[in-house]
Amino acid sequence: MKSKDQKKWYFGEFGGRFVPETLYSCLDELEKNYFRYYKNEKFLKLLNSFLTSYVGRPTPLYFAKELSSYCGFKIYLKREDLCHTGAHKINNAIGQVLLAKFMGKKRIIAETGAGQHGVATATACAVLGIKCEIYMGEEDVKRQALNVYRMNLLGANVLSVSSGSKTLKDAINECLRDWVSNVKDTFYVIGSVVGPFPYPLIVRNFQSVIGEETKRQILKYEKRLPDYLIACVGGGSNAIGLFHPFFYNKNVKMIGVEAAGKGINTNMHAATLAKGKVGILHGMKTYVLTDDNGQVTPTHSISAGLDYPAVGPEHSYYKSINRAEYVFADDETAILGFELLSKLEGIIPALEPAHAIGWLIKNKKKFHPKDIVVLSLSGRGDKDVEIVKNIL
Numbered sequence: 001m002k003s004k005d006q007k008k009w010y011f012g013e014f015g016g017r018f019v020p021e022t023l024y025s026c027l028d029e030l031e032k033n034y035f036r037y038y039k040n041e042k043f044l045k046l047l048n049s050f051l052t053s054y055v056g057r058p059t060p061l062y063f064a065k066e067l068s069s070y071c072g073f074k075i076y077l078k079r080e081d082l083c084h085t086g087a088h089k090i091n092n093a094i095g096q097v098l099l100a101k102f103m104g105k106k107r108i109i110a111e112t113g114a115g116q117h118g119v120a121t122a123t124a125c126a127v128l129g130i131k132c133e134i135y136m137g138e139e140d141v142k143r144q145a146l147n148v149y150r151m152n153l154l155g156a157n158v159l160s161v162s163s164g165s166k167t168l169k170d171a172i173n174e175c176l177r178d179w180v181s182n183v184k185d186t187f188y189v190i191g192s193v194v195g196p197f198p199y200p201l202i203v204r205n206f207q208s209v210i211g212e213e214t215k216r217q218i219l220k221y222e223k224r225l226p227d228y229l230i231a232c233v234g235g236g237s238n239a240i241g242l243f244h245p246f247f248y249n250k251n252v253k254m255i256g257v258e259a260a261g262k263g264i265n266t267n268m269h270a271a272t273l274a275k276g277k278v279g280i281l282h283g284m285k286t287y288v289l290t291d292d293n294g295q296v297t298p299t300h301s302i303s304a305g306l307d308y309p310a311v312g313p314e315h316s317y318y319k320s321i322n323r324a325e326y327v328f329a330d331d332e333t334a335i336l337g338f339e340l341l342s343k344l345e346g347i348i349p350a351l352e353p354a355h356a357i358g359w360l361i362k363n364k365k366k367f368h369p370k371d372i373v374v375l376s377l378s379g380r381g382d383k384d385v386e387i388v389k390n391i392l
C-alpha cells in the first residue's frame with residue numbers, strides 16, 4: 001500500500017486510501033472520471049439545471065431577525081432545509097448520480113444507517129432514471145421502517161444486511177463487496193465527506209455550492225464577508241460545503257459543532273474531534289472514536305445524522321492547522337435550539353443543525369454586537385418532531 005500512497009490523496013496528513021488492493025482499480029476509475037467531467041461544460045450545465053429547477057437552488061440566505069436580537073449580533077441562516085427532500089444531502093446525491101450516468105453506469109448502490117442518505121440517493125436515481133439498490137443493516141431496516149418505505153416508493157430496492165451487528169458498519173462492508181464484484185456497471189454513492197480518496201474531495205466539491213452561494217449572498221446583503229461560519233458536523237459535508245469556499249479568507253472564522261449526546265465524559269456521544277484519536281476507519285486516516293484497545297466505540301446522538309464514530313479527513317486537517325475550531329453540544333442543547341428557533345423564527349430545524357443553534361445560543365456572550373454569523377441550517381425538522389415530542 002505504501003508504494004502507491006500519493007500526496008494528492010491527503011488533506012495534510014489526513015485522508016488517503018486505506019483499502020484492500022481489490023478496491024484500487026474502482027477508486028482509480030472514479031478519480032479519473034471525476035476529473036474528466038467535473039469541469040466539463042455539458043456535465044456542469046446539466047448539474048446546474050437540476051440544482052436550480054429540481055433541488056431549488058440557490059437556497060435563501062435568511063437574516064434571522066428575531067434570533068439575532070435574542071443573541072445580540074447578526075445571524076444569517078443558510079436555508080438548506082428548503083432543498084427538495086429537506087436537507088443538503090441531495091446536492092451531493094444528484095452530483096454523484098449524474099457523474100455515474102456520464103460514466104455510463106447502469107446501477108447505483110449506497111449504504112445508509114438512519115436512511116437519510118438512502119432517501120436522497122433514491123430520489124436522485126428516480127429523477128435521473130437509473131436503477132438503485134440501498135444496503136441497510138437489518139436492525140436499521142426495523143428502526144427506520146418509514147424511510148425504507150420512502151425508498152421503496154422512490155423505486156429503490158432496499159437490501160437488508162443480517163451479518164455482524166446488523167447496522168451501518170455491516171451495510172458498508174456489503175456495499176463495498178458489491179462494488180468490487182460489479183464495478184463495470186455499478187457506481188457507489190457515498191453520503192458524506194468520508195471514505196477513501198477521491199470521495200472526500202468529490203462530496204466536498206458537490207457541497208461547496210452552499211459556501212459559494214453564501215459568499216455571493218452575504219456580499220450583496222452586508223457588503224462584507226461574515227465573521228463566523230457555524231455548522232454541525234456528522235461526517236462533515238454540510239460544514240465543509242459551507243467552509244471550503246472561505247478557506248483563504250483568513251478573517252472568516254469557522255466553528256464546527258459535534259454531537260456530545262449525553263455528555264463527552266460519558267460513552268454516549270459522537271464528539272469525534274473533541275474526544276477521538278487519529279486512526280483509520282472506512283478507508284481514511286482521520287479522527288476516530290476508539291476505546292483503549294483501539295476498537296471503534298458505539299456512538300450516541302439524539303440526531304441520527306450526527307451519530308458517526310469518525311469525521312471527514314478535511315475536518316481533521318482544518319483542526320490540525322487551527323483553521324476551524326470544533327466544539328460540541330449535547331442532546332439537551334440541541335433540543336433548546338430546536339425549540340427556540342421554532343418559536344423565534346417559525347422554522348423547525350432538523351436536530352442536526354439544532355446542535356449548532358443551541359451551541360450558538362448558549363455561547364452568545366462570546367460574540368461581539370458587530371459580529372455577523374452565518375449558520376448552516378442543514379435540514380428541516382419534520383422528521384424529528386415526534387422524537388422530540390416523545391422525549392419532552
Ligand SMILES: *Cc1c(COP(=O)(O)O)cnc(C)c1O
Nearest residue numbers: 192234235236237238305352379
Ligand atoms: C445527514 C445530515 C447531517 C450530517 O451530515 P454531514 O455530512 O455532517 O453534513 C446534518 N444535517 C442534516 C439535516 C442531515 O440530514
